[in-house]
Amino acid sequence: MPYPESLKKLIEKVVATRSARVERKKNGQEFPPLKLEEREPVLRNFHPDFIKGTRRSIKIGPSKGYAISNEIVDLLEAKSRVNPYLVNLLDPDFETDVLIIGAGGAGTAAALLAAENGAKVTIATKLRHGDANTMMAEGGIQAADKVGKDSPYYHYLDILGGGHFVNDPELVYTMVKNAPDALRWLEGMGTSFSKYEDGKMKTMHGGGTCRKRMHYAADITGAEIMKTIRDEARNHEDMINVIEFAPAVEIALDDQGRCAGAVLYNLETAEYQFVKAKAVIIATGGSGRLHIQNFMTTNHYGATADGIVMAYRAGVPISFLHTVQYHPTGVVFPEQAEGILITEKFRGAGANVLNIHGEQFVYEREPRDVEAACIIRECSPDGRGNGVPTPTGKFGVWLDSPMIEMLKGEGTVRKEFPGKHILFRRFGIDISVEPMLIHPTLHYQNGGLDINNKCETNVPGLYAAGEVAGGIHGENRLMGNSLLDVIVFGRIAGAQAAEYIREHGESGTGNLDHVKHYNEEVEAAEIDEDRIAPMILPDYSNPEVRKKQLTKDYFGTLS
């Protein structure tokens, strides 16, 4: 919907200050960035990671005592969705060499490499192949490949600085070293990167880079990569079988504690089915749909931390989940587009961030966590209370996109940001004329399952890659390193799993004993017994309708 009168009135205040702001920008007069010592208090008081009472220690499992977001702990302190005593693992519904759980970027890259190394692959995925955060990435993918001006050395330093110097050095080393080859692999498959005439890749800066190493495919880099590798997977139907709408719910282990497959839930027939596999790769991505602290999210519909839950029950520890990445600029109006990411590039192109009075209150290119905290401070009634109220009772601040037209010429917004221009136009808002109303939005799961540089977990035959894994990005990921992560580690996981099955052959008969034990632990710890996990899909259905969903026992497809 277009802006209502109330917001149009407030936009007048933005217009009133615009020409002076443009003048200042043109003269190089920026709003003063926070000094290092000024960042700290804003973060501590307003960044969601620091809010008291939003984290708690996990009571059970391999990372018992680790304090992370309540919403994730709720899922870890929950019982299985399925009765582990009833699932028949003796009679598998499917058999495969490598089972890959999740068909986003990491899962698909893993499938291609496992198949290339001779393994038969089954991918089980929750939604369709490619319905994933990878499809949504816009900005770009990093790699230090500009010979003579950049190198893996600087890429490594940038990643550590971004991650607060606590990243796992082996993982970072592995990623930066394999980055150029990952790009070459994508290029060779026919990914349309933006290039110069002579074939050189175009690159730009991202937050926290000291060299321009962000490669991109216009403003839909993730979609371009995802569409290309998915298409390639479809060229190998003899080796790669994709089962859609079949989320995994539990990992199965054999009597030696090796991974032996997984239990899938057929979302349409409501059956639980067992896939026997010699090795399993978890590539289930992130968890934005948990709406941590009630934040809206940029993530796709299936981002519900399932892989973490399953692997944790099977004994895999977790790390770096104590920080969560909030993107400073998500749409807060119109409600239909709520949470959708507005890329950093708008601010890079010069758009100011403004409060209800049309005034600047933050330099628009602070690091993500600082920018987000400043916006929350401006909106929060406990902060400065200068947020712009939306018709649905939320608060936001203006991102003054029309400025870009004045700075870089008429038509720039439409040309440089076609995706967002069309998105808003559908709702009757022309962002080259009217500013956007934004608020920080839940974006990325910085941590996850513990892996080593071969993507191995501590369970033999169980691998993890992509957003579900932790350690690479430390406490804070930089833009463009996640797409890189999923390609580099997805490929490694695929190749390693194929090698593992060559060495180890068949897994033994699968069992769910660890799930039985875990359920008992949940009971012993006196945790609310009604909670079950993984979540699989968020439920946005009308609570009024849900109150009337009173079936005592469901049969058939209703679950």
Added chain:
Amino acid sequence: MTEPSETTVDSLVPIFFMGKRYDVPASLTIQKALEYAGYQHIRGCGCRGGVCGACGTVFRTPGSYKLQVGLACQTVVQPGMHLMILPFYPGNRSSFDIEQMNGTGGELAALYPEIFKCIGCNACSQGCPMDIDVMHYMAQAIRGDLAGVAETSFDCIMCGLCASRCPAEEVQFNVAILARRLNARHGIIRAEHLHERVKEIDSGKFEEPLRNLMNKTTEELKELYKSRESEPQMAEEDWTPEDSRYV
């Protein structure tokens, strides 16, 4: 959870989902309106942001004979609309080995000979939610202009709505991605610097500097981090750093 529609104070309008009436807030998208009605989507819902193509929808509005299409996550409900979500559309797809090809229009035509049956009716372009001139890229495909197809179809989200409207039974989106891949692989010059850098890495050039970094204390790393030389925002492509030891 924050996503739902519950907070909107809004007048209710009737919509007909597969013929059945629900009264939903007038400002919601089709996707959220169905959730308001009590559905938990399984199919027909992916990114919720107009980029994945999971939620193609066919609808008619009162007083018009016209069949319209759009994305459920991007289209606001209209009073009295009749709709059906098309979460899947069967599409012909030909397999290929990109390594063995040369990137010619002839190769594309051999894999999708049906492109020549396009009758130029433009139904595909009219329905494309990404405003892509689909008919135009099909004409480019027929002419063998792969670079043209690649450019025109670049934003395609593979929702299948064009195919659903096509009297000639074309699968435009598969033609388009084949053209884009062939063009990127064979039509455009490969990035030489990537190749060179991979060779440098394989030869062990960065091994020692990286291993050194890995063994540094946090304090030492912080110093190195702070003293990094930054490529200026406005620098041209041929910019080089003063310190060239590690590049």
